[in-house]
Amino acid sequence: MVMSNFKEISFQPAGQFEETRFEKNHNVIFESSLEASKVVAKEIAELIIGKASQNEKCVLGLATGSSPIKVYEELVRLHKEEGLSFANVITFNLDEYWPMQPDDIQSYHYFMHEHLFNHVDILPENVHVPDGTIKPEDVYQYCVDYELKIKEAGGLDFQLLGIGRTGHIGFNEPGSHYNSSTRSITLDHITREDAASSFLGLDNVPRRAITMGISTIKKAKRVVLLAWGEGKAKVIQETIEGEITSQVPATYLQEHHNATFIIDKEAASELTRIKTPWLVTSCVWTEELKKKAIFWLSDTVNKPILKLTDKDYNDNGMASLLVEEGSAYELNIKMFNSLQRTITGWPGGKPNADDSTRPERSTPEKKxxxxxxxxxxxxxxxxxxxxxxxxxxxxxxxxxxxxxxxxAVSDDDALRFAEVSKMLSPDSDRIENVITSIRNKGANEIDALDVRKLKGxxxxxxxxxxxxxxxxxxxxxxxxxxxxxxxxxxxxxxxxxxxxxxxxxxxxxxxxxxxxxxxxxxxxxxxxxxxxxxxxxxxxxxxxxxxxxxxxxxxxxxxxxxxxxxxxxxxxxxxxxxxxxxxxxxxxxxxxxxxxxxxxxxxxxxxxxxxxxxxxxxxxxxxxxxxxxxxxxxxxxxxx
The missing domain is CATH 3.40.50.10320 (LmbE-like)
Structure with a gap:
């Protein structure tokens, strides 16, 4: 079921509903990440306003990465257009790379100011992002002090999370203990791979980070986890339907009394009720769902479509489809023909051919x-x-x-082309400037305009x-x-x-x-x-x-x-x-x-x-x- 407002949903355990009996986390599926982000931002805004009306501080735990960006955009809009004030807000960010300078464009300090803090009226002293410049010998005490600051603020009223492909929340990688607090951690290789694009290559991604712990996150009064896209579908399924395990740290949220996963259709695609709904509840058999079910059945029993039997359908939760269609024989032929008609060697349409069952029109012949x-x-x-x-x-x-x-062109490739150009035009100051710019480029520095033009x-x-x-x-x-x-x-x-x-x-x-x-x-x-x-x-x-x-x-x-x-x-x-x-x-x-x-x-x-x-x-x-x-x-x- 795709919902538009998760706050209207009862927070009963998922297992009390037949269609969600495989699920151990409350979750709501949205049509789009934009719609979902606006709903999450609205809940945060209402929390801020409610706290302000009682003359209380609102303590937010915030996340970085691509998932919360639209939430922050909506909060900025609410501030600028509807007067939402952040004057009573205290924030604690989940994590930061270490070592990392705060003004580095890859730092989470930079990220938060670029997407939120620079655009609202939050007091600078109320902003807390883990410090990536702490000396190694001071990291332990810094982490202890970060925990104390959260406690002194009254604890987290609301914690916003994303989720990594390893199942990490914050930078709590596989193996993290459920009782862990803020600490230094070594990043999983997969996490570093996923960050490589932002750092223009894996070699530039830091190997360590400072992160809030699982225990810190679980103490938040309210937790909302965001996940968008097919790339998150597998880990979302493991997190929501799997057993609690340190190998998928997000599964610890199954124990939280007030946690909701906010996901789009793509991220939800591996959940049992979405991928194979006939296994958990009665279905409205649309043509697309029939195809999906029959192709799944064919794969499950390892038979081509035309060899599927009534027993195959009945044994795999699809008896109602047979009741609706009559027999496996007729249904198999129908689905076989439907699939066969997708195949064509004429993607632009076949001239002078009957196109009533072809994917493309036969006319005009030249498209x-x-x-x-x-x-x-x-x-x-x-x-x-x-x-x-x-x-x-x-x-x-x-x-x-x-x-x-x-x-996506490496500096090495660009330099090679520039040096060849210099051989052909040795007196060109512009080419020399390009060569100098590439050679003197700092880590994560933006290319000069002429370098970008060369790469293009x-x-x-x-x-x-x-x-x-x-x-x-x-x-x-x-x-x-x-x-x-x-x-x-x-x-x-x-x-x-x-x-x-x-x-x-x-x-x-x-x-x-x-x-x-x-x-x-x-x-x-x-x-x-x-x-x-x-x-x-x-x-x-x-x-x-x-x-x-x-x-x-x-x-x-x-x-x-x-x-x-x-x-x-x-x-x-x-x-x-x-x-x-x-x-x-x-x-x-x-x-x-x-x-x-x-x-x-x-x-x-x-x-x-x-x-x-x-x-x-x-x-x-x-x-x-x-x-x-x-x-x-x-x-x-x-x-x-």
Whole structure:
């Protein structure tokens, strides 16, 4: 069930409800993280106001990371537009890297001031963030004193949390004791991997931190944990449905009397009641849920769809579906045909063919196509085989690189290109300045503008190499350089009218019959989501234009996740030769090969991930009873 206001829900133990009988933490699922963040901010605001009305201090425990950012944005809005005062608020942050200077852009001290403290009327003396500059010999006493300050303030009225993939809350990594207090801790390798994008590489991530302990967190009168996106789905399932264990420290919250997990649909996707609701309660059998259940059943009993029996359905909680449909035989054929109809070797539509059961229209035979690529390699990584098919089958294909991708070029690569340029133009002061700037760059320092331009040109040249190899003329390759990205930092600006105008301008000039865009929201630093939002907003602006009536939008996934079979609406098979061709197109992006700066939690190179993912999709189709293909690229249609 997706809720809009968790404060209206009874705080009965989850086990008292049939649909949540697997769950040991109270949790509420929201349609979007934005909606959820506003509700959380409202609860915090009401707590602050209620305390102020009684002339009391409000003591907040605060978290950093991407999860609470929208909560802080809403609190700032409430302060500026509705007069919410923080004059009676005392804050204690969960953690800080050690060693870390407070003015370092990666520090949590910097983060909190950038996102909240600089924009509200909180008193500076009421702000407490663990000090990353403490000398080693003073850390122990500092941590003791931090605990005493919390106690002297009256204890935490409200603790806001995120959750890491290791199940950590604060920096309480696996192995943390339930009775632990504020202390120094060594960071888990996975935690450091997840932070690598912010630090421009794993080598720059500190190995230690200061964190509140599990005991400190559990003493808070109210705890709210936030989790967004598919990347958190597995650990959320383990935390909410698993046993209490030090190996997943967030499970200690099962013992808290007033803790709520606030999660979006994606983060909730592995919960039993969401993933397999037929196992816990009666279902309303929509067409999508039927597909999801039958494909799950096929995988569970290790049989292709057409071999499923009435007994298979009855033994796995799906008897009600048989009652509704009549028999396994008829239902199997229906689902088999539905899946088979997603497969096409003609992603732009097959000319002069009956298209009533095909994913795409047969007319017009030659379509105008825009492939939007968030970074300058997502096009070939995510849909290189389909890209190849569209070009070979005669469609007018345009590639639009939404961002320059300059931040993902290493200093070593940039220096190498700059030094070659210097050899060709030895008298160029500008090139010499670039070389000097790279060599003298401090840790976590933002690149100079000319260095960013050089890195962007490196990505541009690589992209043109790949698109030429794929047969696209240069005039059909568009480098949009959306302004939101061009900050020189991992943290980007918000989408602006300038971004949307650029997107609209290209769509208006091409008047496409097809748009392909990245529907993958799980990339480590959020650019894919912003790029997708820019498309959605542009479509909203343009949807009344007559040419948009003939435009279909297909979403592909990026390097981190793939559509599940029940979600796929177009599956494009690839031959072994196409797999090799796609690999070679990816290889043109040499700055992203061998050592990837923003690879997330997967050590494989992007071309390996792409091949493994496409092979696995083909394997899933084969196991469901389809033909045996070397690889498949998958798409889901977006209706606007």
């Amino acid at each position: 105008r196509v825009i492939i939007f690529s968030p970074h300058p390699d997502d096009d070939v990584i995510s849909m290189g085989g389909t890209f190849d098919r569209l070009v070979e089958q005669g469609h007018e294909v345009h590639i639009a690189y939404q961002t320059s991708g300059n931040i 040109e490196i990505r541009k040249a690589e992209s043109l190499g790949a698109t030429r190899y794929m047969g696209v003329p240069d005039e059909n390759v568009h480098f949009l350089n959306l302004p939101f990205y061009e900050t020189g930092k991992v943290k980007k600006d918000k989408l602006s009218k300038a971004d949307i105008d650029i997107m609209c301008s290209l769509i208006e000039s091409v008047k496409p019959h097809q748009i392909y865009a990245a529907g993958d929201l799980a990339d480590p630093h959020g650019t894919h989501k912003v790029c997708l939002d820019s498309l959605f907003e542009a479509l909203e602006v343009l949807k009344k234009e007559s040419y948009m009536n003939d435009c279909w939008v297909w979403l592909y996934r990026g390097a981190w996740f793939e559509w599940q079979p029940y979600e796929i609406e177009m599956a494009v098979p690839m031959s072994p030769d196409q797999v090799v061709k796609k690999r070679h197109a990816i290889f043109y992006h040499q700055s992203q090969k061998d050592k990837v700066m923003f690879q997330g939690n997967d050590a494989r190179e992007f071309w390996v991930r792409a091949e493994d993912r496409n092979r696995l999709t083909a394997e899933k189709y084969r196991n469901l009873g389809m033909a045996d293909y070397a690889a498949i690229e998958a798409f889901k249609r977006y209706h606007f």
